[in-house]
Amino acid sequence: MNFLLRNVEERDLYQLKQLADQFVLLNMPADEAVLKIKIKTSMESFSTKPPANAEYLFVVEDLESKKIIGSSLILAKHGTPEAPHNYIKVLKKEKFSQDLGIGFIHTILQFGQNMDGPTEIGGLLVDKQYRKRPERVGKQISLIRFLFMGLCPDRFQSRVLCELTPPYTKDGRSEFWEALGRRFTGLPYQEADRLSQTHKEFIKTLFPEENIYLTLLDAKARSVLGRVGESTRPAQHLLEKMGFTYINEVDPFDGGPHYGASLKDIAVVKYGKKYIVSSEDKSDFSLKGLLAYFDAGIFRGMQCSVSIEKNKIILPEYVRDRMGVEQGKEVFFYSYGDD
Secondary structure, three states: OOEEEEEOOHHHHHHHHHHHOOOOOOOOOOOHHHHHHHHHHHHHHOOOOOOOOOEEEEEEEEOOOOEEEEEEEEEOOOOOOOOOEEEEEEEEEEEEEOOOOEEEEEEEEEEEEEOOOOEEEEEEEEOHHHOOOOOOHHHHHHHHHHHHHHHOHHHOOOEEEEEOOOOOOOOOOOHHHHHOHHHHHOOOHHHHHHHHOOOOHHHHHHOOOOOEEHHHOOHHHHHHOOOOOHHHHHHHHHHHHHOOEEEEEEOOOOOOEEEEEEHHHOHHHHHOEEEEEOOOOOOOOOEEEEEEEEEOOEEEEEEEEEEEEOOEEEOOHHHHHHHOOOOOOEEEEEEOOOO
């Protein structure tokens, strides 16, 4: 168990950029200036008085190599009057002709904005060299966000959203954007998506207010709408296992599907539990799962085996040492069960 899950720190900047260099992810770009801001915001967010734009950035560290090998992110609230959450609703509409005796069920795209939005999860990156390892680092860094929500539910909205990545062309373009967004903004995909991180006005003013019939878009755009890219399928399956479902919404830029769940119904939050750390010694640690600890702005997590007796949890010594957990402290534990 040589992996420690923790909140990001200033010293992680260089390695975090190296990790982001392996991917093309807009909410975790390989841009040192942007990552500096994210790290600063995250450190402020983990404090006792998080800012209005709270953003929690988690990393997983290989304790042997001292290398940052993964990351994940929580945006406490995605959608405010200053920075609305933009989406496209995917609806069905029936059309029937009495004269011809035939009808069609059309897919309709309807642009929308939410100024009182949900919590959003994202920023999931795993070093490609660690993806096939039996410890399943991706699962750990993905789920740790929900353990933090279980520890501190008052910091988050009652609904949780995840925007999944769709298939892209070999040169990183979005067929959906080429067929729709580019026609109304004149911008290439990467530039538009990058601009939207800080400027939202052009989306509302330039996108059509009227419903769009999907049949009017070309076949390539229709084929990627609401689909998940091959490399994102493991994340999709994990989210579905946690209780997330497709909510008939897609991203207005690339047509990637939006998945959502009630915070209280997410499996980790629903079935995980808070425990008090016991000082008791025990040799039988047979219950495997994910453990999280948060105190004084410091967050630590680890996959490990523990022993539980009533409302007390007994931890192996190496877990207490690596996570800095003392007797009498409160932790959150989620058991993997038969998984």
